Amino acid sequence: MLKFSLKNMLIKKVQVILIIFSIVISAGVAVLAYNTAQQVSEGITSTAGYYSAIIGPAGSKTQLAMNTMYFTDAPLGTIPFKVVSELQQDTRVTEAIPFAMADSYNGYACVGTSSAFLAEKPLREGEMFRDDASLSVVLGYSVAKTCRVSVGDQIFTSHSAGEEHKTPLTVVGILDQTHSVYDNVVFTQLKTIWDLHEDGHEHEEEEDHDEHEEHDHAEMNGMVCAVLVRTQNPSFAMTLVSDYDGRIETDRDGDSFTLQAIEPMDTVRGVLEEANNTKYIVFILCAIILVMNIIIISIITLLNMYHSAKEISLMRLIGIGMRRINLLYIIQNSIIGVVSVVLAFLISRLCLTFMSDYVATMGVVLNLTKVYPLEIVILVAVFAISVLPTVICTTVMARKDGISD
Amino acid sequence: MIEITGVTKQFKNETAIDYSDLTFEDGKSYMLLGASGCGKSTLLNMIAGVLPPETGEIRINGRVMNTMSQKEKDRFRIQKIGYIFQDFKLIPEMTVMDNIDILRLEGVDTSGAAALLERLGIASQKNKKIKHLSGGQKQRVAIARALVKKPEIILADEPTGNLNYAIGEQVIQELLGVSEGKTLIAVTHDDRLAKYFDCVIDMNEVTGGRYDVESAGEKHA
Secondary structure: OHHHHHHHHHHOHHHHHHHHHHHHHHHHHHHHHHHHHHHHHHHHHHHHOOOOEEEEEOOOHHHHHHHHHHOOOOOOOOEEOHHHHHHHHOOOEEEEEEEEEEEEEOOEEEEEEOHHHHOOOOEEEEOOOOOOOOOEEEEOHHHHHHHOOOOOOEEOOEEOOOOEOOOOEEEEEEEOOOOOHHHHEEEEEHHHHHHHHHHHHHHHHHOOOOHHHHHHHHHHOOEEOEEEEEEOOHHHHHHHHHHHOOOEEEOOOOOEEEEEEEOHHHHHHHHHHHHHHHHHHHHHHHHHHHHHHHHHHHHHHHHHHHHHHHHHHHHHHOOOOHHHHHHHHHHHHHHHHHHHHHHHHHHHHHHHHHHHHHHHOOOOOOOOOOOOHHHHHHHHHHHHHHHHHHHHHHHHHHHOOOOOO | OEEEEEEEEEOOOOEEEEOOOEEEOOOOEEEEEOOOOOOHHHHHHHHHOOOOOOEEEEEEOOEEHHHOOHHHHHHHHHHHEEEEOOOOOOOOOOEHHHHHHHHHHHOOOOOOHHHHHHHOOOHHHOOOEHHHOOHHHHHHHHHHHHHOOOOOEEEEEOOOOOOOHHHHHHHHHHHHHHOOOOEEEEEOOOHHHHHHOOEEEEHHHHHOOOEEOOOHHHHHO
């Protein structure tokens, strides 16, 4: 039966290819859109939930959250390091991690922080940098893989203006793949950032660069872009935000800085609510594509069956029972359905790799092996849709006996 | 033995055919002669269980065809009857062997196909697609498919209809050769082939031709 089904499909290869193509497009697009939307949403939420509060310079709340948690966008500015020291002394706080972002390596963000920031991230290779040392880096998985860098290699980061620092940094460790934003970041000690910008400051003075840029570099010394805070409980986070939001701090030079404190989950939730509307539009478009393809698949199948009427009549005349004929066409369409659904799934994963590069710029790394139950439901539904018209057609034909006069 | 008793067949176009009682004995070859529309092919279709008669009875080896369920008719046709169609009823895109192997869907043993094709002189064509064969070759394939299941009854509807006389005569001889010992009922309008059959039945006499249902009263008066 299977052999005959395959032979029969080979005869109608153009129709079979058209049906498979149609199913692959509809199912592939639906699965890809759903998977991407879910992973982006989950990636953003899971990262936001890790910290209770973020304290940084006054400005956009979203920018502060996106910059410190997803390493996207530019930092809002700097605040004095003494804020970090103060928070580390605060009894409500369990962890206060400094965060400075100023450089990049081959387009990947370079973040100066403490080793505590990476405490829960396992290392694939090497060791974690020592907080009391300088000029050593730990690379995210994708950075090491893409740039083909190993432990012991030396790298040169670039300033945001595009100039490469002359001081090399030594790679001491490479993080395991996390399928998160951490895969795309170069981590180093806060001191490294300060040291590099001290050098850069001198260098740029030699090069006679504009005063504004020099001022920026000078400001990095003893400064951080933000502080990521974990509190003992959520109520402490609320009081901490209330205490620090809008507070004015002065550094040792007497410059004043207005602080901003946010609860990242609230900020991200607000962003996601706006993004959700876009997500629903994508889902509606996918549903429309899916419905249109159901109609197309049904029409193609019905036309196929119409053309097969002569063949069915012939088989009936030589004595082949309607049950066998039904089974023959159901097997054929099941093969088409299975092949299409598998291809749709594989193509959606292939597209996900391309999407991954795009989404990584938003700070989310897509996990290509992640499969959601709804994706399975979509694929099973598409399979059922590809077989259903045949079952209906052959059932109708069976009632009419299928023998033409 | 095939017994036709009091059979009538009415068509949608309001014409009908009344058949006189007929008996076909086992192992003999019969030739049904007659003008177009006199009911030759219809009789074959009724014997094969493809068409049901309006009245009367078609009894084959004691079993009444028209009281069988469709499923029983299908089983009977696949097991007992080899039907050779005028237009061959072959799938043009498939090969000769595939057209015969299609019977395996119903569990028919087609292992004798190669020998049968050899005997019919088309063994070398077995892997060719039907659409690439001549009319005579197609008819031989149709014969092979009908006979491969070793049926008790062979029905042939105009087996030479699409062939010239020389080839048609050869096909009839081959058909008679391979169906030796079986009941063969062949429909043809070429009386030159009559010499090859055990019995020749003039269907014009059996049915009196097709008549309008509305004027049935006048006919039978």
